[in-house]
Amino acid sequence: WIADVKRQSNWGLHFGSVGQTPRFFVYADAAFANAEEHRSQCGYVCLVGEGEKRNVLAWQSRASRRVYRSTLAAEVLAQQDGIDHAIFLRSTWSQLLGFTPKVTALTDCKSLYDNISSSHVVSEKRLAIDVAVLREQLRDGVVDRLEWVTTDQQVADGLTKDAMVP
Numbered sequence: 001w002i003a004d005v006k007r008q009s010n011w012g013l014h015f016g017s018v019g020q021t022p023r024f025f026v027y028a029d030a031a032f033a034n035a036e037e038h039r040s041q042c043g044y045v046c047l048v049g050e051g052e053k054r055n056v057l058a059w060q061s062r063a064s065r066r067v068y069r070s071t072l073a074a075e076v077l078a079q080q081d082g083i084d085h086a087i088f089l090r091s092t093w094s095q096l097l098g099f100t101p102k103v104t105a106l107t108d109c110k111s112l113y114d115n116i117s118s119s120h121v122v123s124e125k126r127l128a129i130d131v132a133v134l135r136e137q138l139r140d141g142v143v144d145r146l147e148w149v150t151t152d153q154q155v156a157d158g159l160t161k162d163a164m165v166p
Contacts, residue, residue: 019050023144024057024090024103028082030074031160035063040074043159044082046089048101058085061159069124075109076130082156083134083143102144108157113148 028044035041043061047054060081068074086103094100107113115122115131116138122128137143151157 015055016049016053018048018055019053021101022048022050023101024048024086025054026079026082026086026103026105027149027155028075028079028105028107029109029154029156029160030064030071030078032068032071032074034160038067040064040068040078041160042074042078042081043156044078044085045156045159046082046086047155048089048093057089059156059159060085070127072109072111072115072122073124073127073130075107075112076127076134078156078160079105079107079112079134080130083137087142103142105143105146106149106154107146108149108151108154110148113146116146 025047026044027047028042030040030042032040040063041061042064044059045056046058047056049055064074064077068077083103083105086105090101090103114120116134122131134143134146138146
């Protein structure tokens with residue numbers, strides 16, 4: 001396999017133009033209690049680009065560090081992990097290129113979108129703190145906006161599912 005790769009001069013990562021005003025996009029998703037010991041599988045994909053032209057910069061898929069009590073909790077923590085990585089990438093980008101792109105977070109979890117977009121306080125205390133952090137990031141401009149997407153538009157969806165075995 002390695003020998004085949006060495007013979008192919010066109011193999012590798014190819015990045016397109018990120019445009020004149022690129023932004024970071026963070027797609028995050030979680031599957032509730034589908035991993036070992038009732039943990040949730042969480043994943044995110046960080047992209048940079050403009051409009052529909054985007055390049056993948058980072059992704060992660062892993063079992064949660066703790067057991068969550070709800071789908072909403074798993075989705076919030078997956079989103080926070082993705083946003084943290086995007087903030088790191090944005091800081092590096094800013095130092096190298098001299099400007100700071102905005103960050104857009106995307107979720108297919110309607111309850112996450114609705115909770116962040118309202119002043120409603122969730123009943124689970126630990127989750128209420130995590131929701132407040134996301135609201136604060138939006139209010140302070142750390143994250144430019146949170147968008148809801150359909151599941152078929154959720155780039156990180158495949159990072160939270162069991163692998164298909166033929």
